[in-house]
Amino acid sequence: MFTFPRPLLVPVFLLLTAGWSQAEEAQGPLVEVVQPQKTLVRDELITFGSLRSDESVMIRSEIVGRVDRLNFSEGQAVKAGDLLLSLDGSIARAELAQAQANLDLAERSFQRAQMLFKRGASNAQALDEAQSQQQASRASLALAQARLDKTQIHAPYAGVLGLRQVSPGDYLSAGQDIVNLEVLDPLKVDFRIPQKAVSQIRLRQPIEITLDTFPGERFIGEIAAINPRLDEVGRSQAIRATLGNSDQRLKPGQFVKVSVILAERPEALVIPEEAVMPMGDKLMVNLVIDNKVELREIQLGRRRAGQVEVRQGVSLGDTLISAGWQKVRPGMSVRIKRARDGT
Incomplete structure (x- = not known):
C-alpha cells in the first residue's frame, strides 16, 4: 500500500485548517x-406603606352598668344599627317611670294654674312657676329616656367585629372597651413620598400594591388624599389611597409595597x-x-x-x-x- 511520507502529513492538515478559517472569515x-x-412600560415611584380600615372604632359604653346580654359573636359581620350589647336597665327604667310621673303631676299643676289665672284667682308669677316646673319635668323625662337608651349599645355602621373584651355579668365603667368594629371594604393605604417627588403626585392617581402574603398579585387603587403639610423631620409627605377589598383577603395592618404610577407607555x-x-x-x-x-x-x-x-x-x-x-x-x-x- 502506498503511504505519504510522515513529514508531509502535518503540512497537509495545516492547509486544510487554514482553508476552513478563510472560508469562515469570508x-x-x-x-x-x-x-x-x-x-x-411604566414610570413608577416605589415606596412602602400600611393598610388601614376604611373606618375603625372601638365600641365603648357611655355609662356604667352590668352587662346583661351580648348579642354578637367575635368576627361577626354586622349592619348599621344592629344591637351589640345590653346593660342592666332596671334602674334606668325606674328613673324613667319616676320622671314620667313627675311630668304628669307638673302638667296637671300647669293646667290648674292656667284656669285660676283666667278666673283672676291667681297671679302671673304662679302661672310662670307652674310652666317652668312642667318644662323641667319634660327635660327630666328626656334625660331618663336617654339613660335607658344608652343601656342598649348598637353598631354605628356596617362592618366586621373583632375580639370582645367583656363577658356577660361584667360591670363596665364609662368608656371601657367592648369590641372593635372595622370596615374592610374599601381599605386605606397610608404611605409617604420624599420631598423631591411631591410635584409628581395628584389626586385619583393610580397605585398598585404588592405584599408577601400574595406573591405575584397586584392590587389596584387610587390616591384619595394628600396631606398639604410635609413632615419637618423626614421632609416627606403623607399620602392616603383607597382600594377595593370585596373578597376581604387584605387585612388592616399589613405592610405593603406601593407603586405610584406616574406614566404609562403601552x-x-x-x-x-x-x-x-x-x-x-x-x-x-x-x-x-x-x-x-x-x-x-x-x-x-x-x-x-x-x-x-x-x-x-x-x-x-x-x-x-x-x-x-x-x-x-x-x-x-x-x-x-x-x-x-x-x-
Missing part, C-alpha cells in the same frame, strides 16, 4: 440577534440589556442590515429585569446584535443566529 463572525418588542420598545454597547458618554447598538453591521446611537428609558426601553434610535422590526458584538465592526458581514428567547 462569511463573517457568528452573532446572536434580537428584534425590539412592544410592551407596557407600546414602548424594549431590547435586552446585553445588546447595548457603551462608547464614552454615548450608548450604541449594532444593527444588522443586509447581513452587514451598522452602528447606531440610541436613547434609553426605563430599565427592568434584563430589558431596557429604547426611546430613540431603533424601530420595530430592526435586527440588533445581542451577543458577539465585541468581535464586529461597522460594515462587516456577519452570520446570524436568532436568540433562543425569541426577543
Whole structure:
C-alpha cells in the first residue's frame, strides 16, 4: 500500500485548517440577534406603606352598668344599627317611670294654674312657676329616656367585629372597651413620598400594591388624599389611597409595597440589556442590515429585569446584535443566529 511520507502529513492538515478559517472569515463572525418588542412600560415611584380600615372604632359604653346580654359573636359581620350589647336597665327604667310621673303631676299643676289665672284667682308669677316646673319635668323625662337608651349599645355602621373584651355579668365603667368594629371594604393605604417627588403626585392617581402574603398579585387603587403639610423631620409627605377589598383577603395592618404610577407607555420598545454597547458618554447598538453591521446611537428609558426601553434610535422590526458584538465592526458581514428567547 502506498503511504505519504510522515513529514508531509502535518503540512497537509495545516492547509486544510487554514482553508476552513478563510472560508469562515469570508462569511463573517457568528452573532446572536434580537428584534425590539412592544410592551407596557411604566414610570413608577416605589415606596412602602400600611393598610388601614376604611373606618375603625372601638365600641365603648357611655355609662356604667352590668352587662346583661351580648348579642354578637367575635368576627361577626354586622349592619348599621344592629344591637351589640345590653346593660342592666332596671334602674334606668325606674328613673324613667319616676320622671314620667313627675311630668304628669307638673302638667296637671300647669293646667290648674292656667284656669285660676283666667278666673283672676291667681297671679302671673304662679302661672310662670307652674310652666317652668312642667318644662323641667319634660327635660327630666328626656334625660331618663336617654339613660335607658344608652343601656342598649348598637353598631354605628356596617362592618366586621373583632375580639370582645367583656363577658356577660361584667360591670363596665364609662368608656371601657367592648369590641372593635372595622370596615374592610374599601381599605386605606397610608404611605409617604420624599420631598423631591411631591410635584409628581395628584389626586385619583393610580397605585398598585404588592405584599408577601400574595406573591405575584397586584392590587389596584387610587390616591384619595394628600396631606398639604410635609413632615419637618423626614421632609416627606403623607399620602392616603383607597382600594377595593370585596373578597376581604387584605387585612388592616399589613405592610405593603406601593407603586405610584406616574406614566404609562403601552407600546414602548424594549431590547435586552446585553445588546447595548457603551462608547464614552454615548450608548450604541449594532444593527444588522443586509447581513452587514451598522452602528447606531440610541436613547434609553426605563430599565427592568434584563430589558431596557429604547426611546430613540431603533424601530420595530430592526435586527440588533445581542451577543458577539465585541468581535464586529461597522460594515462587516456577519452570520446570524436568532436568540433562543425569541426577543
